[in-house]
Structure formats: structure tokens, C-alpha cells
Amino acid sequence: xxxxxxxxxxxxxxxxxxxxxxxxxxxxxxxxxxxxxxxxxxxxxxxxxxxxxxxxxxxxxxxxxxxxxxxxxxxxxxxxxxxxxxxxxxxxxxxxxxxxxxxxxxxxxxxxxxxxxxxxxxxxxxxxxxxxxxxxxxxxxxxxxxxxxxxxxxxxxxxxxxxxxxxxxxxxxxxxxxxxxxxxxxxxxxxxxxxxxxxxxxxxxxxxxxxxxxxxxxxxxxxxxxxxxxxxxxxxxxxxxxxxxxxxxxxxxxxxxxxxxxxxxxxxxxxxxxxxxxxxxxxxxxxxxxxxxxxxxxxxxxxxxxxxxxxxxxxxxxxxxxxxxxxxxxxxxxxxxxxxxxxxxxxxxxxxxxxxxxxxxxxxxxxxxxxxxxxxxxxxxxxxxxxxxxxxxxxxxxxxxxxxxxxxxxxxxxxxxxxxxxxxxxxxxxxx
Amino acid sequence: xxxxxxxxxxxxxxxxxxxxxxxxxxxxxxxxxxxxxxxxxxxxxxxxxxxxxxxxxxxxxxxxxxxxxxxxxxxxxxxxxxxxxxxxxxxxxxxxxxxxxxxxxxxxxxxx
Numbered sequence: 001x002x003x004x005x006x007x008x009x010x011x012x013x014x015x016x017x018x019x020x021x022x023x024x025x026x027x028x029x030x031x032x033x034x035x036x037x038x039x040x041x042x043x044x045x046x047x048x049x050x051x052x053x054x055x056x057x058x059x060x061x062x063x064x065x066x067x068x069x070x071x072x073x074x075x076x077x078x079x080x081x082x083x084x085x086x087x088x089x090x091x092x093x094x095x096x097x098x099x100x101x102x103x104x105x106x107x108x109x110x111x112x113x114x115x116x117x118x119x120x121x122x123x124x125x126x127x128x129x130x131x132x133x134x135x136x137x138x139x140x141x142x143x144x145x146x147x148x149x150x151x152x153x154x155x156x157x158x159x160x161x162x163x164x165x166x167x168x169x170x171x172x173x174x175x176x177x178x179x180x181x182x183x184x185x186x187x188x189x190x191x192x193x194x195x196x197x198x199x200x201x202x203x204x205x206x207x208x209x210x211x212x213x214x215x216x217x218x219x220x221x222x223x224x225x226x227x228x229x230x231x232x233x234x235x236x237x238x239x240x241x242x243x244x245x246x247x248x249x250x251x252x253x254x255x256x257x258x259x260x261x262x263x264x265x266x267x268x269x270x271x272x273x274x275x276x277x278x279x280x281x282x283x284x285x286x287x288x289x290x291x292x293x294x295x296x297x298x299x300x301x302x303x304x305x306x307x308x309x310x311x312x313x314x315x316x317x318x319x320x321x322x323x324x325x326x327x328x329x330x331x332x333x334x335x336x337x338x339x340x341x342x343x344x345x346x347x348x349x350x351x352x353x354x355x356x357x358x359x360x361x362x363x364x365x366x367x368x369x370x371x372x373x374x375x376x377x378x379x380x381x382x383x384x385x386x387x388x389x390x391x392x393x394x395x396x397x398x399x400x401x402x403x404x405x406x407x408x409x410x411x412x413x414x415x416x417x418x419x420x421x422x423x424x425x426x427x428x429x430x431x432x
Numbered sequence: 433x434x435x436x437x438x439x440x441x442x443x444x445x446x447x448x449x450x451x452x453x454x455x456x457x458x459x460x461x462x463x464x465x466x467x468x469x470x471x472x473x474x475x476x477x478x479x480x481x482x483x484x485x486x487x488x489x490x491x492x493x494x495x496x497x498x499x500x501x502x503x504x505x506x507x508x509x510x511x512x513x514x515x516x517x518x519x520x521x522x523x524x525x526x527x528x529x530x531x532x533x534x535x536x537x538x539x540x541x542x543x544x
Contacts, residue, residue: 329480
């Protein structure tokens with residue numbers, strides 16, 4: 001009898017919720033439950049991109065004796081970035097400051113309580129969502145230096161890089177800084193994430209040196225299947241990355257997800273088609289690399305373009321990133337080992353340029369701001385990209401000089417021969 | 433008694449095993465091996481870059497047979513492992529001094 005009363009009570013309470021959602025929301029001020037739920041979900045999706053997506057994607061592409069070291073880099077950078085985000089990087093990026101950098105008023109989430117809102121979602125959720133971007137960005141750079149960088153150098157470089165490269169650029173574009181004032185369009189990180197990471201990758205390689213044996217005596221990827229599994233997780237996680245960047249559960253998010261998917265599928269097929277024509281065989285590593293190129297390229301444009309734009313961006317991203325890989329590795333002979341610049345940097349920049357045109361309603365896009373022409377928008381995009389490129393080069397170089405003098409960048413040749421799994425971490429990936 | 437050792441393409445193992453069973457071979461030892469011959473390894477292409485695979489994966493068979501079984505064993509392996517493409521492998525034969533079945537201590541051809 002008691003349980004029946006309890007159940008009836010619960011039923012009535014549930015019905016009240018169903019018929020009066022407005023009153024429930026009103027009690028929480030301006031908080032929007034639907035938006036909050038979606039950004040909570042997106043946060044998990046974007047963390048999933050790094051752990052384990054990126055770790056598996058990169059892990060499969062290196063030699064079997066270095067697989068754990070690459071996974072370790074991704075994991076450790078994720079932990080480190082999380083703490084730094086709390087300690088002050090979030091505040092530098094997103095709190096009130098000047099046009100170039102935020103202040104430290106929100107360091108340690110000072111003043112951010114249970115009820116603090118960012119827009120119509122809790123600020124704690126916004127903090128976490130943006131944290132996952134700060135995790136994956138230095139994580140992407142792991143692909144530039146595997147199989148030869150000291151673990152201590154990885155940690156020191158990544159930490160300083162978040163403070164001196166990621167935080168300022170995120171503030172310029174997303175934190176109300178000077179590029180935001182100019183109206184730069186970067187929906188989910190073509191500039192903030194992919195340009196910074198891609199450019200810095202090249203700087204790291206120039207200072208660290210190529211892998212021993214590059215370019216003619218390298219070992220092939222040890223586990224392309226692992227790479228495919230990681231890539232597939234990246235694709236799924238990218239829904240949170242791009243559609244989550246709408247910061248709402250609305251049509252903007254839905255269209256961002258749609259174009260993200262279209263671009264990824266298109267670029268995958270473009271990449272593998274080029275391979276098929278050139279080398280006679282369509283490869284798994286090729287199709288998944290094309291997928292990443294398509295996703296990186298659509299990222300800045302994802303909330304602004306329609307399906308046609310998504311298709312065109314996937315087409316261009318797949319093709320241009322493919323040739324960028326060949327150019328960087330074969331012509332320039334820069335051993336950006338897992339093609340961070342050619343895929344993420346080039347893709348991010350390309351998408352950031354194309355959005356100026358593809359955002360037009362005639363391409364099915366959401367339109368440009370009042371009084372803005374595609375050409376003037378393109379000018380703003382070029383300024384944003386150029387400033388980010390220069391800043392990333394200069395500060396990555398300074399940070400690497402400092403890291404080099406404190407702990408050195410490169411492990412010894414003996415350690416490279418032994419493999420970083422055993423030499424640096426005392427473990428082996430495979431015991432057969 | 434003779435040792436017949438064959439280096440074959442890994443995907444031909446099942447066909448070779450069936451062929452050997454058909455000619456009455458009672459047992460063989462298989463191990464994974466790597467090596468190169470006149471083909472000098474092969475190349476694989478990832479992201480547009482060619483990687484030299486200096487040692488190609490192979491399967492090594494070891495079979496000890498009585499003298500009168502040698503030619504049919506060799507023929508069975510060859511016909512089953514043949515693809516007529518480069519890298520089909522090689523067969524080596526040499527004499528065996530002694531054999532013993534550990535469980536029963538039988539020696540010579542009885543131990544095979």
C-alpha cells in the first residue's frame with residue numbers, strides 16, 4: 001500500500017514536470033536545460049577525441065616499439081592541460097582582460113560558483129567544454145614529434161605552449177579579443193585549434209630534428225587497424241567539437257553536425273580516390289587521413305555553411321591536404337611525422353578562408369554580418385590567420401629554446417633504437 | 433631420413449598442409465619467418481610515402497621424412513605453394529642423422 005502511494009506521488013510529480021517545463025526552468029533563472037545537456041554531452045565527446053581517439057590514431061601510425069610513448073604523450077598532456085586550465089589558462093582565454101589576453105580573475109575558477117552562468121549554460125559546463133579543446137590542441141602536436149622527443153620536454157613544451165600560444169589566440173578569437181572585435185569567423189577552432197597546432201608542429205620539428213632514417217629508411221605504421229579505430233572515434237567526437245560549439249541544442253548545432261559529417265565523408269573518398277589513381281590501391285590509412293583532413297577543414301566553417309558548403313570544403317580539404325602531405329614530407333623534407341601541419345594546419349587555414357564565401361546564403365550558408373562582403377570577410381580571415389601563424393611560430397620557438405636549455409628536446413640515438421616504450425617508460429606495447 | 437624445409441608464402445600454408453596430408457605426411461613443424469631473396473623485400477605506401485619492407489613475412493615448414501618419401505613431399509609442397517609470382521619461396525633437403533620419439537624412445541624411421 002505504501003509503495004502504491006509512493007508510486008502515485010512520483011507519477012504526479014512526473015506529470016507536473018511534463019506539463020509545466022517552463023515553471024521548472026524559471027526556477028533556475030536563465031539556465032537552459034536542453035542546451036546544458038547538449039554541452040555536457042559534447043564535452044564528453046571532445047574528451048573522447050583525445051582519450052582514446054587521438055592516442056589510438058597516432059599510436060597505430062608509429063613503430064611497435066613506440067606505441068606506448070605516443071599514447072603516454074596524449075594521456076599526460078590531457079591531464080596536464082586540465083590542471084593548467086583550472087590554474088589560470090581558462091581565465092587568460094575567457095575572462096575579462098584587454099584585446100590581447102584575459103585576466104587572472106577566474107584563475108582556480110575564482111568567483112565561479114554553482115549558479116554562475118555563461119550564456120544560458122552553467123559556467124562550469126562552459127569551462128569543461130572549452131577545457132577539452134585545450135586538451136586536444138597540444139595533443140594534436142604529439143603527431144609532430146613521436147619516436148624521438150624526451151618525455152620531460154613534451155610536458156614542459158605543452159604546458160608553456162598552452163599559456164603562451166593557446167590562451168592568447170583563444171582570447172583573440174573566442175574570448176572577446178581583437179580578432180573577435182574585427183568579426184573573424186572561426187566556429188569551432190580552425191584558427192584557435194588547427195592553425196596553432198599545425199604551425200607549431202613545424203616549429204617543433206625544425207628544432208627537434210627529423211626521425212632517424214627520414215625520409216628513405218623509415219618503418220611503416222605498425223597497426224593501421226588501431227589507427228582506423230582512433231580515427232573513427234575522432235569522427236564521432238568531432239560532432240561534439242563542431243556541433244557543441246553552437247553552445248546550444250538548436251538548428252545551428254544540427255547544421256554544424258550535418259556539414260561536419262558531409263565534409264568528413266567527402267574528404268575521405270577524395271583522398272582515397274587520389275591514392276587509388278596514383279598508386280593503384282586505395283588504403284585504409286589513406287581513407288582515415290582524408291577523414292581527418294575533411295574534419296579539420298570544416299571546423300572553422302561548421303556553424304556557418306550549409307550542406308553544399310560542407311561538400312565543397314570536404315572536396316578541397318581532401319585534395320589540398322593530400323598534396324600538402326607530399327609537399328612537406330618529400331619536397332621540404334620536414335619530418336612532421338604524422339602530418340599535423342599538412343592535415344590540421346593546412347585544413348584549418350583552408351576552411352577559415354573558404355568560410356568567407358561559403359557562408360553566403362547563395363551557398364546555403366547562414367550569411368555574413370550586416371554590411372560585410374565576402375572579400376572584406378576574407379581580409380579579416382587572412383589577418384586572423386596571419387597573426388596566429390606569426391604568433392605560433394615566434395612563441396613556439398621561444399618555448400622550445402627554453403625547454404631545450406632546461407631539459408633538452410631529443411632522446412639519445414641509443415634510446416631511439418631501443419624504442420621509447422622501454423627507454424622512456426620501461427614498458428613494452430607487445431609481449432609476444 | 434631427410435629433412436625437408438620449405439619457406440612459403442603465409443597464405444599458402446593451408447593448401448600445403450592439405451597436399452602433404454594427401455601424400456601421407458604424418459606431421460610437420462611450422463614457424464613464422466621473415467626474409468628476403470632475389471626480390472630484395474618489397475615496398476608499401478602509406479600517405480604517399482614508400483616504405484621499404486626489407487624482410488618479407490614467410491612461413492617455414494620443417495618435415496622429416498623417410499628417404500623414399502622425399503620426392504613426393506617436395507612435389508606436393510611445390511605444387512601447392514606455387515603462384516608463379518615472385519616470392520613463392522624455396523625448398524631445401526638435407527640428410528638427418530638420427531630421430532627419436534620422446535614418449536616411446538623409438539628411433540629411426542619408426543620415430544617419424
